[in-house]
Amino acid sequence: MAAKAQDMTAMLKDMMGAFPVDTKAMDDAFKTTATLNEKLSGVALEAAEKSTEISAKWTKDTLTKLAEMSKAKAEPADYAKSMTEFASAQAEVTAENMAAFAEIAKKVQMDTVELMMAAGKDFSEDATAAVKKATNDATAAAKKASTAAAK
Numbered sequence: 001m002a003a004k005a006q007d008m009t010a011m012l013k014d015m016m017g018a019f020p021v022d023t024k025a026m027d028d029a030f031k032t033t034a035t036l037n038e039k040l041s042g043v044a045l046e047a048a049e050k051s052t053e054i055s056a057k058w059t060k061d062t063l064t065k066l067a068e069m070s071k072a073k074a075e076p077a078d079y080a081k082s083m084t085e086f087a088s089a090q091a092e093v094t095a096e097n098m099a100a101f102a103e104i105a106k107k108v109q110m111d112t113v114e115l116m117m118a119a120g121k122d123f124s125e126d127a128t129a130a131v132k133k134a135t136n137d138a139t140a141a142a143k144k145a146s147t148a149a150a151k
Helices: 002-017 023-069 076-150
Strands: none
Touching: 023 076
16 A cells, blocks of 8 residues: 555656746746837837927927017018918928827837737747647656556
8 A cells, every 4th residue: 555655656746747837938928028018118219209309399490480580570560470470380380290290109000010919929939839848748747657657
């Protein structure tokens, strides 16, 4: 009876040893996630940088035009003309800058979709590799356990 208990213990020990935690699969998944986060952060930071450049240029141009508009004029009609020119220029610049912001948003969206699709492929490959390894390990453990039990 004691010999049978030891055999069972040895068999269970062999089976449990064949199912170790696959730290490489976890490392790969972590690295894939970290890489994705780094790339997504890069997309966001690039968009923020470009948006800031547009905003800064827009502000500088507006201040320059305001300074020109606020200069003393010889005739009262010149003030109205100056304000009309400023408003017209601002409408044009606003349209241009809004289009530039839209292009940034469009690029962020395209880059994000591209990264998510690539990450999905990477995660799928990592998961497939982990499942394949686990299946192989389980098959080997089952064979080893059945061989040990047969003895």
